[in-house]
Amino acid sequence: xxxxxxxxxxxxxxxxxxxxxxxxxxxxxxxxxxxxxxxxxxxxxxxxxxxxxxxxxxxxxxxxxxxxxxxxxxxxxxxxxxxxxxxxxxxxxxxxxxxxxxxxxxxxxxxxxxxxx
Numbered sequence: 001x002x003x004x005x006x007x008x009x010x011x012x013x014x015x016x017x018x019x020x021x022x023x024x025x026x027x028x029x030x031x032x033x034x035x036x037x038x039x040x041x042x043x044x045x046x047x048x049x050x051x052x053x054x055x056x057x058x059x060x061x062x063x064x065x066x067x068x069x070x071x072x073x074x075x076x077x078x079x080x081x082x083x084x085x086x087x088x089x090x091x092x093x094x095x096x097x098x099x100x101x102x103x104x105x106x107x108x109x110x111x112x113x114x115x116x117x
Contacts, residue, residue, distance in 0.1 A: 008102045015098055019091040026084040033077040040074040043067045 003011065047066040051059035064071075 003101070003105070005105070008098065008105060011098050012095065012102065015091065015095040019088065019095055022084065022087045022091045026081070026088050029077070029081040029084040033074070033081040036070075036074040036077040040067060040070040043070045 044063055044067045047063045048059060051062040051066075053059040053062050
């Protein structure tokens with residue numbers, strides 16, 4: 001598939017906009033993870049203090065049971081944050097690939113004597 005200069009520029013702009021959107025999503029997922037993680041840790045501390053088990057193991061078990069929803073929310077949020085980071089990395093690689101193609105087209109044009117200095 002041959003791309004002309006206009007198509008390459010459009011593709012770079014499209015990929016750049018997609019990267020910007022992925023970065024915004026990563027920022028939002030990071031915020032949501034921070035809130036979920038904070039909520040989980042706070043609830044865990046409260047639950048541990050309220051636990052009445054006779055041993056540390058019993059108190060840990062009570063604490064885990066009392067905070068299972070918060071832990072799930074924090075882990076899910078963390079996973080979504082990681083997925084958003086991978087999306088940013090993927091979009092960066094895609095933009096880089098298009099830039100490499102554009103540079104190859106530019107070099108080929110210069111060798112052919114088109115648009116050179």
